[in-house]
Amino acid sequence: MNARFDRIGLGRFAGSGERLARAVTIASVSFGRSLLWLLAAIIVGCGVWMLLPLSKGNSAEPVKSGPVKSDVAAIEPAPPGNAAAAVSPIAEAQAPAAAELDRLKISSQTWRRGGLGSKALVTFTLRNDNDYAVKDLEIVCAFTRRDGSHLTDRSRVLADTVTMKSRKTFARIPVGFINVNGDQAKCSLVAAQRT
Template sequence: MLKKILYGFVGLGIIGAVAGKNDGGAGIGASASADRGVRISQVNWRKEAFGNVMIADFMVRNDNDFAVKDLTIECQHAANSGTIMDRNTRQLYERVSARSYLPVQNFNMGFINTQAVRTDCKVTNFSRL
């Protein structure tokens, strides 16, 4: 049941990304990165360290005809009311081949507000190889 709800929110995250909104969703939203062919999908996140640190598992997909590296991941966190209250930005120092994907496990996104119940993450920048 929880898995179905999670997939529903991820689907809403995709719709929000296409519509240009960053309203968040349960788990990390599958947002496209500014029409540049690199996106995050198949995601799960949790709070650790007494609910203060965000740890994420996700898939980075590169639909470009060229490889990319050193991706900037940004997450916006929302409270139960829907208010965006915080954001985290981290660098993922990995390479993703052309037309390929990279599974990422236990990625530390840093401190998160304990009231955050939804988050929406996307790739905001990368270097072309």
């Protein structure tokens, strides 16, 4: 009786090995095709991404640092007899007062990479030797390669206040995306407003 069950059992499973091998072969071929389609989609996506124009915040052009421009147009002094061209007190009150940058100093600074190595995180200490507090600090960081050649500039406005005759440390401030070849950073203060 055991022999009869063995023959029945073996007969039933004899063809399953071939079917299993055939199923594995079909699955591996379809998996391989799926990987090829995925790779093709990634290549096409990267090609399209490379053709898109750079965004304004991620451009490769350096930030031009220079004199700070005020929102209020420059008013030339009026001739002595012309009262119509005199500056109104309202226009003077609306103009933001720029702080003296020679009494503001970045005393120490370091930087490191963040965001999978694509973002720059800057830590610096700002010293305010003025007799007034300052706010809306604008910094510009210049990034260079290992050989010292200029790579890119990134700027950031910090809406924080530094009180008079004090110092404040800003830790891990993201200043933007940088090139993977960036090795050194030098940050400087460009503008600040009196409070």
